[in-house]
Each structure stands twice: as structure tokens, then as C-alpha cells.
Amino acid sequence: GEVNFDMLGFILCLSASICSGLRWTMVQMKLKTLDPPLQTSIATMRVLSPVMFFSMVFLTLTIEQPWNSLPIYFDTNGS
Numbered sequence: 001g002e003v004n005f006d007m008l009g010f011i012l013c014l015s016a017s018i019c020s021g022l023r024w025t026m027v028q029m030k031l032k033t034l035d036p037p038l039q040t041s042i043a044t045m046r047v048l049s050p051v052m053f054f055s056m057v058f059l060t061l062t063i064e065q066p067w068n069s070l071p072i073y074f075d076t077n078g079s
Contacts, residue, residue, distance in 0.1 A: 027048060031038060038044045 030048070031044065034047075038047065
């Protein structure tokens with residue numbers, strides 16, 4: 001069949017690619033400023049994982065708002 005072009009999907013894919021490149025650029029800049037520089041990829045992950053984890057949790061809670069889609073688990077009425 002015919003492919004329907006969706007501009008919103010295109011923009012989302014393009015922005016995801018740009019953000020990925022920006023993230024790796026910032027990681028490389030952070031690694032260059034460390035003194036002494038990290039020698040292994042395990043050490044790099046140990047330094048970067050906490051920041052990445054908390055930023056993803058913040059973005060997930062901000063964008064997805066699970067308290068709206070799962071009200072039974074976030075019910076504060078005591079029922």
C-alpha cells in the first residue's frame with residue numbers, strides 16, 4: 001500500500017537522533033574534564049549511571065504522569 005507520511009513522527013525521530021548525539025557529546029566532554037581520566041568503560045558507567053538514572057526517572061514522571069493512567073495504585077482516598 002501507499003505510505004502515509006506523518007510529520008509529527010518524522011520530527012520526533014529527528015529530535016530523538018539529535019538528542020542522542022547531544023547526549024554522547026556531553027558524555028565525552030565530561031570524560032575529558034575528569035582528573036585523572038577514567039581508564040575503563042566500567043568506571044565510566046559507574047560515574048555516569050546515577051545521573052542518567054535520575055534524569056530518566058524525572059523525565060518519565062514528568063511526561064508519562066503515571067498517577068493519571070494508573071489511579072488505582074495512586075488512590076489517596078483510602079478505599
